[in-house]
Amino acid sequence: MNGRLWTMDDLDAIAALERDCFSDPWSRRMLVESFLSERFFGVVLEEGGAVVGYGGLSVAADEGEIELVAVNEMYRRCGRGKLIMDDLVSLACERGVKRLYLEVRVSNAPAQMLYLRCGFRGLYARSRYYPDGEDALVMVREFD
Numbered sequence: 001m002n003g004r005l006w007t008m009d010d011l012d013a014i015a016a017l018e019r020d021c022f023s024d025p026w027s028r029r030m031l032v033e034s035f036l037s038e039r040f041f042g043v044v045l046e047e048g049g050a051v052v053g054y055g056g057l058s059v060a061a062d063e064g065e066i067e068l069v070a071v072n073e074m075y076r077r078c079g080r081g082k083l084i085m086d087d088l089v090s091l092a093c094e095r096g097v098k099r100l101y102l103e104v105r106v107s108n109a110p111a112q113m114l115y116l117r118c119g120f121r122g123l124y125a126r127s128r129y130y131p132d133g134e135d136a137l138v139m140v141r142e143f144d
């Protein structure tokens with residue numbers, strides 16, 4: 001792995017990054033609930049002992065969904081998002097995932113470029129998926 005799995009001690013830092021990176025962040029409580037789920041796997045990347053990026057994945061049978069990916073703004077465009085995605089894909093494959101899905105805002109070109117770079121393809125749009133009314137693009141990567 002490029003990063004390491006979350007521990008409970010990471011959740012404050014992840015919640016703070018969520019607030020910095022998203023208009024509709026996951027709350028600390030949502031992060032805790034995911035952390036406690038046996039189907040959820042979270043990854044963090046550190047720099048000098050501080051969490052600078054993270055990702056999260058849920059798995060159900062042979063399907064998975066990437067639920068969280070973000071990198072501290074000051075650390076972007078240096079490959080960290082790709083490292084996190086590579087870890088999430090590896091974790092999914094180790095658990096027998098055959099189809100890995102994610103949703104991304106249609107306006108979020110950086111994330112879409114990252115996901116295309118990681119082998120995902122666009123499937124369809126979900127109309128008014130986000131609380132502010134923006135559409136989501138559903139993307140998938142399939143494994144043999």
Ligand SMILES: CC(C)(COP(=O)(O)OP(=O)(O)OC[C@H]1O[C@@H](n2cnc3c(N)ncnc32)[C@H](O)[C@@H]1OP(=O)(O)O)[C@@H](O)C(=O)NCCC(=O)NCCS
Pocket residue numbers: 021022069070071072075076077078079080081082083103104105108109110111113114115117
């Ligand atoms: C999306 C995000 C995680 C990318 O993290 P990152 O560390 O900057 O990504 P990387 O440096 O690993 O980039 C990998 C590839 O993604 C693409 N990419 C990333 N940011 C991009 C940008 N701003 N514009 C165009 N392409 C971009 C490029 O193909 C890039 O490869 P390259 O640098 O060799 O051209 C980061 O922008 C982020 O945290 N955004 C806010 C949170 C968010 O929107 N998360 C996704 C929710 S669905």
